[in-house]
Amino acid sequence: MMFDLSPMLPVWLLATLAVLTVAGAIYGALRGARGMLWRALAVLALLGWLSGPRSLHPVLRPVPQDALLVVDRSASMQVGHRSAIADHAAEQIMQDVAHLPGLTLHRVDVPGGTGHGTRLFEALDHADLPQGRFAGAIVVTDGMDHDVPPHLAPRFHGANGQTLPLHLLLTAHGEEQDRRLRILSTPPYAIVGQNATIRVQVDDLGAPSASDAILTIRSGDAPPQTRPIQTGTPQDITLPVQHPGETLVGLSVSPLAGEASTENNSEVVRIRGVRDRLRVLLVSGVPNQGERVWRRLLKADPSVDLVHFTILRSPNTDDGTPLSDLALIPFPIRELFQEKIRSFDLIILDGFRNSNILPDEYLTNIADYVRNGGGLLVTAGPEFTQDGTLQDTSLAQVLPAHVSTDGIVTRAFRPSLTDLGKTHPVTAGLTEDWGPGIAPFIRTSHTAKT
Incomplete structure (x- = not known):
């Protein structure tokens, strides 16, 4: 049971009358007037009645609500038992929510983005839910996400200003450690005979402090080179470019004891050698x-x-001309x-x-x-x-093509751009409206791709 007021007069007026009544009663008592106390109590009782006191008996009914269960399915979830842990947690959550009246849980599996990493918050923003019924979200992930916003999306702000919950379940056994090799910068090309500089950094995620590691460099048929490297600090690697064309450089770092995965301990860099x-x-x-x-x-x-x-x-050629001529x-x-x-x-x-x-x-x-x-x-x-x-x-x-013996056709024709020609950097700027000043070609060849 709850108590509430529904005043018949403005609250400020009732308060003013109450203050005047109390002041008058005090003044009368000081002057020795009889019956002032009873008169004041009668006036205050009247003002209390005018304030409209009432008791409320609320009846609570569940309002339909919708929540999101976002499960990370990116490549990093395949490390160890993360995927199995995520499946078990998601099934347990679905079973528990089934016993909650009025709550509908929508599951969204988020695969790894092609070239854009894991984008869990993008899935949260684009989920199709009934308007005004969003109650919160549960995210099951390994913590590797690439679109974490600085602030929660507007969906997580309720109609009365409260912040809706966002729960995170990590698929890990306590704090895990992992060593990662990152390529900070690499030149797209280098002059043949000169050196190319690659900047790398090795990070020990979850490790209490920086440590030393061994970096192995493989380039072409040359024997691999090793050098010590300090984790957490950018390092410059200088390699000679010995021939034109593409040079593949393989970089790998020694594993960290007890790390979650060694798949991110190596990288391949492509450097194109060009002549000046x-x-x-x-x-x-x-x-x-x-x-x-x-x-x-x-x-x-x-x-x-x-x-x-x-x-x-x-x-x-045999035309009778002497070689001396x-x-x-x-x-x-x-x-x-x-x-x-x-x-x-x-x-x-x-x-x-x-x-x-x-x-x-x-x-x-x-x-x-x-x-x-x-x-x-x-x-x-x-x-x-x-x-x-x-x-x-x-x-x-x-x-790229083969011309048959009967592939030469002699007749007037005007060339036109193919779909590939419309995007090729050499012919993309051409238009098919050649204009009357351009005479037609008189010979063409029919080719077949090989």
């Missing part, structure tokens, strides 16, 4: 207008070292395509038809060069379907 100048080998075969365009384009850039050879005569230098096949092929960043074969010019072993060297990160650009016309075509050699293994 771009070396391009341009080999032109069938004479065409594009040969001069290639040469002028590449020569106009001072950061490009261009080596250009034009095949004017094949070894099978030829001013042509021999094509340095072995030097270009075996001894120094790794020194080029890009090989351009422009209108090139292999009429006994390059033996198959050198074409295999070009294919291996591409597989190891080298660049190859083939520009061709009808000679790509004729005798000596490159697509009938070992180089076809790295070519």
Whole structure:
């Protein structure tokens, strides 16, 4: 039972009258007036009646409420018995809530985000619940979350201003320790022949103090290197970049005694080696207008070292001209395509038809060069379907398309961008509205992807 007031007059007026009544009674008593006490009590009784005293007998009924049970299903939950502990805790909570009248528990399993870590609070914010019936949340996790906000979401603030509960259950046996290797910074590329600096840090989570660890570095075919490292402090590692293309550097740190998992004790860093100048080998075969365009384009850039050879005569050419009358230098096949092929960043074969010019072993060297990160650009016309075509050699293994013998079509057509062409950095800025000033092409080739 509760007592409450429902005054018939404003409270300030009733209080004023009560004060005046008490003051008058005191004054009358001091002056010796008779009956002032009884008169004052009668007036106060009247004022008490006007204040509207009443007794309340509340009847409590459960109001439907909804709560959230968020279960972490990220990759870190697979360490040890964390996933089993989480399942057991979630089932026990669901069974206990089933006996609470008016409370509906909604379960949400949160997988690990692709590249964004575990996002438990995002799941809390986006959960679909009836408006105004949210009562709180229970989170079952290992504590590894990547979207912890500085303040609770507005959902956790009730209508009357109270803060709704958020309970956290950790799937661990007491305080666990774990050693983690972090890559703080790494250069996207480095000049060949110079050093690249990688900044790393080893953290001992849950450990009382910093300690020493052993960092192992593996790069290419070189034997692994080890060096001591202080946990909790950023460390710089300097490695030489010895060749162009991608270099994989494996980093691993010695395990911590009794740690939860060793899966985060290693990392792989990719560093792309580039030269300070771009070396391009341009080999032109069938004479065409594009040969001069290639040469002028590449020569106009001072950061490009261009080596250009034009095949004017094949070894099978027999026109009766004495060798003493030829001013042509021999094509340095072995030097270009075996001894120094790794020194080029890009090989351009422009209108090139292999009429006994390059033996198959050198074409295999070009294919291996591409597989190891080298660049190859083939520009061709009808000679790509004729005798000596490159697509009938070992180089076809790295070519992205194949043109059949009947794939050359001679007719007017206008090119259009494919879906890939609309996103490629070279052609993304082009529009298909070529305008009336651009004449149509007169030859095209039908290709099939390989």
